[in-house]
Structures are given as structure tokens and as C-alpha cells.
Amino acid sequence: MTGIYLDHAATTPMLPAVRDVMFSCMTGGFGNASSLHGFGRRAKATIEDARATIAEAIGCSPREIIFTSGGTESDNLALFGAAALAQGKRRIVTTAIEHHAVLHSCAQLERQGFEVRYIPVHKTGQLQWEALERAIDQDTLLVSVMYGNNEVGTLQPIARIAELARQRNILFHVDAVQALGYCDIDLSALPVDLMSFSAHKLGGPQGVGALYCSSRVKLGAQMFGGGQERKRRAGTENVAGIAGFAAAVAQSLQFREQRQQNARLLRQMMQDELARSLPEHAFVVNGHPDEAERLPHILNVSFPGISTETMLMRLDLEGIAAASGSACSSGALETSHVLLAMGLEPEVAGSAIRFSFGDGNTEREIIAAARTVATIFKSLRNKS
CATH class of the missing domain: 3.40.640.10 (Type I PLP-dependent aspartate aminotransferase-like (Major domain))
Incomplete structure (x- = not known):
């Protein structure tokens, strides 16, 4: 696949x-x-x-x-x-x-x-x-x-x-x-x-x-x-x-040190490319802002105004696998209990996507994925 x-x-x-x-x-x-x-x-x-x-x-x-x-x-x-x-x-x-x-x-x-x-x-x-x-x-x-x-x-x-x-x-x-x-x-x-x-x-x-x-x-x-x-x-x-x-x-x-460094690089690259490709204030990064206080391979991003389910479906159609917070047994998405417990506003918690990186991901993939997110974002915003 x-x-x-x-x-x-x-x-x-x-x-x-x-x-x-x-x-x-x-x-x-x-x-x-x-x-x-x-x-x-x-x-x-x-x-x-x-x-x-x-x-x-x-x-x-x-x-x-x-x-x-x-x-x-x-x-x-x-x-x-x-x-x-x-x-x-x-x-x-x-x-x-x-x-x-x-x-x-x-x-x-x-x-x-x-x-x-x-x-x-x-x-x-x-x-x-x-x-x-x-x-x-x-x-x-x-x-x-x-x-x-x-x-x-x-x-x-x-x-x-x-x-x-x-x-x-x-x-x-x-x-x-x-x-x-x-x-x-x-x-x-x-x-x-x-x-x-x-x-x-x-x-x-x-x-x-x-x-x-x-x-x-x-x-x-x-x-x-x-x-x-x-x-x-x-x-x-x-x-x-x-x-x-x-x-x-x-x-x-x-290879732990190498994996850590690679994951940090890919995470930062994804965040930077989203910032370049999207309008200002189009997304919010969730979690701890200090690199030393977070796992290197997880980037949780909210796109206020676009539901998690809509973004995930569009990403899947483009061949990009990402995730939301929680899912019930029927497969229907629920707002993440983690983000709600963190006190995030409903529109932020309800628009969150988790990107997580690992062995096999390339810099080219990360740039392509970020640009695809930006294209989807702009398309959905233009329709609203």
C-alpha cells in the first residue's frame, strides 16, 4: 500500500x-x-x-x-x-x-x-x-x-x-x-x-x-x-x-539517539512547513512548548474551524495516514478527553490532528504532507 x-x-x-x-x-x-x-x-x-x-x-x-x-x-x-x-x-x-x-x-x-x-x-x-x-x-x-x-x-x-x-x-x-x-x-x-x-x-x-x-x-x-x-x-x-x-x-x-534526532527533525519540519504554507493563526500546536518536556515523535495540531473528522477523511483520500484523539467502538470520532482535560477551547479540541513520525519517514514525505494539509485547509475554508 x-x-x-x-x-x-x-x-x-x-x-x-x-x-x-x-x-x-x-x-x-x-x-x-x-x-x-x-x-x-x-x-x-x-x-x-x-x-x-x-x-x-x-x-x-x-x-x-x-x-x-x-x-x-x-x-x-x-x-x-x-x-x-x-x-x-x-x-x-x-x-x-x-x-x-x-x-x-x-x-x-x-x-x-x-x-x-x-x-x-x-x-x-x-x-x-x-x-x-x-x-x-x-x-x-x-x-x-x-x-x-x-x-x-x-x-x-x-x-x-x-x-x-x-x-x-x-x-x-x-x-x-x-x-x-x-x-x-x-x-x-x-x-x-x-x-x-x-x-x-x-x-x-x-x-x-x-x-x-x-x-x-x-x-x-x-x-x-x-x-x-x-x-x-x-x-x-x-x-x-x-x-x-x-x-x-x-x-x-x-539507534535511540538517532531515532530521537530524526523524529525531532521531522516534527519541526512539519511544523515549519505548515507555518509557511498556511495563513497566520490558521493552526495551533497542542502540548508542551519545551522540546525537553515532550516526546520527539508526536505533533498535535488543531485547525480551528475545520473538524477533526473532515480533515482526517480528506487526508486519507490523499493517501496520508494521521490520527485524532479518541475513537469509540463504532469508529465515530469523539472529542479528545486529553485535550478537553487540558482546558483547550472546544473549537481547538474539536479540530485536532495527531501526526506521529518514525522509521521510514522522509523529509520529502513531511514537506508533501504539510503542503497537502495546507491545500485541504484552503479548499475547506473557501467553501465555508
Whole structure:
């Protein structure tokens, strides 16, 4: 399929090295890792090699890695697993701009009798620190905060939150799905208890992820059956997917600085070309204005007066893949809960487009995409 793909925050093309590793697993090794014969032992060794690779990349012990089906399951396992062993603590603290995997889990925990405090954020997307401090008390079990926002890219002060949580003996979970591969994550130095990852955000396969669970944390299993993943996540392991995940992590670690620089370049190029091609004040950039306070590969832009759905449809007709904020199960667009929580005006929140960049994007594509956006914008404005 031809076109310009600017939706890497949703999913990324699979890296060639990942495809090679997975193909080798799928064609040369079909054992069940729980089996005791040679085929099973080889499958088990593949999983443990992958576990060691990922653990080394993020600075933890291999025993602290739990393989899952992706970021959503990792978030669910962290929250429900911690809640299962709450020992009387009934409060959970999170932010209003989390991924729905966290927000919907929190809503379910509220139905089970837990109290959830949703911390507001500033217009930049960073949480309001004083509100966080006020929300935490002796009854707080867990704080869950996303590392970098999947819609606007704003980074949260994870190290500072981690220190606060550790001082008050509160578990701290981080959804790092968008951050892995772009941020330097060292769990040997960062006092985080639980951290979620997903393979398909950094060139790995869909359907596989991981949860880091510190050795100091007891987690209640949410899937029951066999004794896989040290009895914390039952089910026959996705051997090829896990191997592909490890290959993607190894690649991202090797080329992280290059990927960061390339993403920043493409993001800035897109923003600059939009500024050159569009009338003054035609668009608004959402998120944190400081480069050091945002993920490098996400650019969220609003075009007031043009609905998100209309712009996305026109871009798709031109072969350009971008994204909105949130989508319900029917596929109909909803105004982003992230942008609304940031306090953006309705016409800004309702006209936002997320462009996200990655391996394979070229400068020529970015210029062409920005100019196409400008052409669409002018066409729609002339009709109004």
C-alpha cells in the first residue's frame, strides 16, 4: 500500500530484523515452552533470552519482566493486580489524561469500591503538582501516571513522582508504552514499582507487551490456568512475538539517539512547513512548548474551524495516514478527553490532528504532507 504514514504513535511498521527473528521462530521452533522435551526447552530458552535482553535495556532483573498481550493488558495487570492485594488501602490516584486502558480500569475499580482521584493537568498537559500532593494520603494504594502522553506527547515528571510515592510507601505505576525507544529508561535508578510496555510502538509485532514488576511488589494474578510467568500471567507464551519484541528493543537501544534526532527533525519540519504554507493563526500546536518536556515523535495540531473528522477523511483520500484523539467502538470520532482535560477551547479540541513520525519517514514525505494539509485547509475554508 502506497501513501504517507504519519501514525506511528498508533502502531509502527515492523522492523526487518524483527521479521527475520519471528520468521525463524515460526518456521524453525514450534515447541511449547512448558514442555519438558527438547522442542519445549528451545522455546523456553528463546523466551528467557528475550526476557534478559529487555531487562538489560531498561535496567532491571529478568525475573521482574512479565510478558503480556500488549500495553492494555500490562496496564490492567498493574492496576487490578495491585488492587487484588490492597490490604485495606482503597484510594488510587491517576491523571485525567491517561490512556483508556488506565482510565477504564480505574472506572471498573470504582465500581468495585475503590476511590479514584483524577489529577487535573495544566494547559501544557503536565499534571498539577499541588493537586497530586493533596490527593495522596495514608489510604492511597497506587499512583498511575503515563510517562509520555500518546496524543500530545507531553512528558510527566516521572522521577519526581516516583520519589514522592516511595517516600510515602505508595505503589507507583507508569504507562511507558509511548516512551520506550525514545526515552532513557533505567529502572535500576528510577524508583518505579510497575511499568507497562508494548512491542508494536517501536517496530515490534502487535499483540505482545510486558509489565515490569519490581521484586518488592506482590501482584495478584488476573489470568488463571498454567504456571507461566511465575504464576502471574497464565497462558501459553507467544514465543515468536516475544522474540520479536526483544529484537525491536535491541534495535531501539542501539539507534535511540538517532531515532530521537530524526523524529525531532521531522516534527519541526512539519511544523515549519505548515507555518509557511498556511495563513497566520490558521493552526495551533497542542502540548508542551519545551522540546525537553515532550516526546520527539508526536505533533498535535488543531485547525480551528475545520473538524477533526473532515480533515482526517480528506487526508486519507490523499493517501496520508494521521490520527485524532479518541475513537469509540463504532469508529465515530469523539472529542479528545486529553485535550478537553487540558482546558483547550472546544473549537481547538474539536479540530485536532495527531501526526506521529518514525522509521521510514522522509523529509520529502513531511514537506508533501504539510503542503497537502495546507491545500485541504484552503479548499475547506473557501467553501465555508
